[in-house]
Amino acid sequence: MAFDHKKYRPYHPINKTDRRWPNATIEHSPKWCSVDLRDGNQALIDPMTVDQKDRLFSLLVEVGFKEIEVGFPAASQTDFDFVRSLIEQNKIPDDVTIQVLTQARHDLIERTYEALKGVKQAVVHLYNSTSPTQREKVFKLDKQGIVDIAVNGAKTVKALAAGYPETHWTFQYSPESFSATEPEFAVEICNAVLAVWQPTPEQPAIINLPSTVEMTTPNVFADQIEYMHENFAYRDSVILSVHTHNDRGCAVAAAELAILAGAQRVEGTLLGNGERTGNMDIVTMAMNLYSQGIDPTLDLSGVSKIVQTIQDCTQLPVHPRHPYVGELVYTAFSGSHQDAINKCLQVQHESDHWDVAYLPIDPTDVGRSYQEVVRINSQSGKGGVAFVLEQIYGFKLPRWMQIALSKVVQKRAEGVGKEISVDEIYRVFTETFIHSAGKILNYDIHQQHDKQRLDATIETPHGVTTIVGIGNGPLEAFLNALMAHDSTHYEISDYQEHAMGAGSKADAAAYIAIKCNDQNGYGVAIQQDSVLASLQACYNAVVQAKQVQDEEQLQAS
Numbered sequence: 001m002a003f004d005h006k007k008y009r010p011y012h013p014i015n016k017t018d019r020r021w022p023n024a025t026i027e028h029s030p031k032w033c034s035v036d037l038r039d040g041n042q043a044l045i046d047p048m049t050v051d052q053k054d055r056l057f058s059l060l061v062e063v064g065f066k067e068i069e070v071g072f073p074a075a076s077q078t079d080f081d082f083v084r085s086l087i088e089q090n091k092i093p094d095d096v097t098i099q100v101l102t103q104a105r106h107d108l109i110e111r112t113y114e115a116l117k118g119v120k121q122a123v124v125h126l127y128n129s130t131s132p133t134q135r136e137k138v139f140k141l142d143k144q145g146i147v148d149i150a151v152n153g154a155k156t157v158k159a160l161a162a163g164y165p166e167t168h169w170t171f172q173y174s175p176e177s178f179s180a181t182e183p184e185f186a187v188e189i190c191n192a193v194l195a196v197w198q199p200t201p202e203q204p205a206i207i208n209l210p211s212t213v214e215m216t217t218p219n220v221f222a223d224q225i226e227y228m229h230e231n232f233a234y235r236d237s238v239i240l241s242v243h244t245h246n247d248r249g250c251a252v253a254a255a256e257l258a259i260l261a262g263a264q265r266v267e268g269t270l271l272g273n274g275e276r277t278g279n280m281d282i283v284t285m286a287m288n289l290y291s292q293g294i295d296p297t298l299d300l301s302g303v304s305k306i307v308q309t310i311q312d313c314t315q316l317p318v319h320p321r322h323p324y325v326g327e328l329v330y331t332a333f334s335g336s337h338q339d340a341i342n343k344c345l346q347v348q349h350e351s352d353h354w355d356v357a358y359l360p361i362d363p364t365d366v367g368r369s370y371q372e373v374v375r376i377n378s379q380s381g382k383g384g385v386a387f388v389l390e391q392i393y394g395f396k397l398p399r400w401m402q403i404a405l406s407k408v409v410q411k412r413a414e415g416v417g418k419e420i421s422v423d424e425i426y427r428v429f430t431e432t433f434i435h436s437a438g439k440i441l442n443y444d445i446h447q448q449h450d451k452q453r454l455d456a457t458i459e460t461p462h463g464v465t466t467i468v469g470i471g472n473g474p475l476e477a478f479l480n481a482l483m484a485h486d487s488t489h490y491e492i493s494d495y496q497e498h499a500m501g502a503g504s505k506a507d508a509a510a511y512i513a514i515k516c517n518d519q520n521g522y523g524v525a526i527q528q529d530s531v532l533a534s535l536q537a538c539y540n541a542v543v544q545a546k547q548v549q550d551e552e553q554l555q556a557s
């Protein structure tokens with residue numbers, strides 16, 4: 001049997017009964033370190049060129065990263081040249097620290113320092129792998145042999161740094177494959193490295209704990225981090241960092257729980273590019289904080305630029321449902337979602353905390369628009385259609401008008417079997433309820449005793465007619481005039497109007513629901529003159545009711 005789960009074994013959680021992280025909350029942003037230019041780069045089909053790296057570095061600085069891992073300079077000439085170009089062309093702002101990765105090998109560490117010559121400040125990031133699989137199968141060494149690699153590397157890092165006194169150095173150590181390493185051994189090897197570096201609160205070192213391959217639920221990772229936080233030496237002189245990967249799809253969750261467990265720093269990439277399923281997605285985690293009212297310390301308002309730059313530099317597409325940045329993440333197609341969004345947005349005031357159903361953040365915060373929030377297909381309802389017409393064209397449809405329009409739009413959407421564009425909705429709306437086969441050219445109102453007499457001239461495809469009626473107001477007079485003209489009984493069942501926009505010159509939009517014998521009809525009109533708007537809407541409603549009646553008769557015959 002090829003698909004056999006018995007091939008695998010469960011990961012054994014660590015035996016921790018005093019865990020504190022489940023009761024903790026995240027109260028402020030961690031320190032961020034972008035590893036887009038290193039871990040992100042080493043996962044690409046075609047690694048970035050110096051120009052692409054340059055462009056991405058500028059974006060990272062613009063977004064507000066203060067620590068950026070810019071490469072593995074001993075690994076390739078491109079990485080070496082890129083680091084040199086940043087330093088020689090003075091491209092590193094004073095408040096930004098670049099970081100570079102190296103294996104614990106003397107020649108590679110030497111080359112790493114050559115690449116960094118002249119830099120104001122930098123983090124030298126040393127790593128070696130520590131898990132049983134790596135020890136036994138890759139390095140073929142016992143625990144002491146692995147500790148020796150780390151300690152020798154740490155000594156070299158420290159010794160060579162002394163040759164570059166003009167630079168402010170920070171040392172970072174990662175026990176690669178930490179999440180698969182016995183916690184006691186992870187503490188032992190980190191302490192051995194720290195004993196070489198002797199960090200102080202003024203000159204701290206970074207211990208970076210990676211889930212090189214994510215292999216457990218995030219709570220187990222949190223236990224591991226809490227264990228380290230409680231057990232390694234020099235705790236007040238160490239910045240505890242995490243570097244999670246997304247093999248199980250939980251890299252962000254694991255980093256968040258790690259913060260609860262005592263981590264102070266998080267490494268990741270902007271949209272989660274990285275080895276295999278990727279690194280921790282910093283945009284997602286930072287926006288998660290933002291959506292909880294916590295300053296993420298990164299400016300992610302220019303999401304389109306971030307997405308475009310990442311795509312151009314990595315040649316990787318961004319999924320339309322990627323958290324916070326995907327093309328479709330602020331869009332609702334389904335009717336009840338649209339209805340709820342519409343209702344919430346109507347009562348959402350600028351001074352209030354954001355509280356809109358189905359929208360965890362305000363899309364405009366990241367440069368997205370409300371226009372894209374609601375899109376219409378056959379799954380949509382009246383609230384969505386009304387939202388679109390209000391947002392884009394300024395119509396505030398009364399509920400009964402929404403119901404009438406939604407039926408027509410739904411029929412059209414089912415007919416075409418796909419999304420209906422905003423322009424198409426507007427066309428359906430105007431064709432059905434506004435462009436009737438008759439235009440009121442002018443009207444005249446005279447007071448006659450306690451009533452009003454209305455003379456209206458209407459242009460129809462059959463010619464121009466003038467009708468006359470008397471009523472308590474212009475609308476009633478108009479209906480009486482129509483009833484005098486044909487044998488139908490007309491009765492207004494609903495009426496509403498509003499100004500389109502602000503100011504005294506704003507057009508009036510009138511909405512009328514009418515009963516013609518037993519048939520409902522709906523009409524809309526927009527005119528400068530609000531009386532004309534209501535008369536025209538009334539006439540449009542009559543025409544619409546008759547059209548529906550004719551269609552029904554045709555279908556029945």
Ligand SMILES: CC(=O)SCCNC(=O)CCNC(=O)[C@H](O)C(C)(C)COP(=O)(O)OP(=O)(O)OC[C@H]1O[C@@H](n2cnc3c(N)ncnc32)[C@H](O)[C@@H]1OP(=O)(O)O
Pocket residue numbers: 039042072074075076102103104105108127128129138139149176212275
């Ligand atoms: C989890 C991570 O993301 S770690 C970062 C991984 N990133 C990369 O590897 C990208 C850049 N790397 C490279 O370009 C290359 O690996 C280089 C240039 C650094 C080294 O290349 P090579 O010298 O040809 O070595 P290669 O990668 O084939 O093999 C690794 C060797 O280094 C050893 N090694 C691997 N990692 C480490 C380490 N962190 N510290 C010390 N030795 C190490 C291996 O045991 C192996 O030793 P062996 O030659 O005695 O068998």
Ligand SMILES: CC(C)C(=O)C(=O)O
Pocket residue numbers: 039101127174176177208210211212213243245
């Ligand atoms: C070098 C380390 C931090 C790494 O990239 C990993 O383990 O994923």
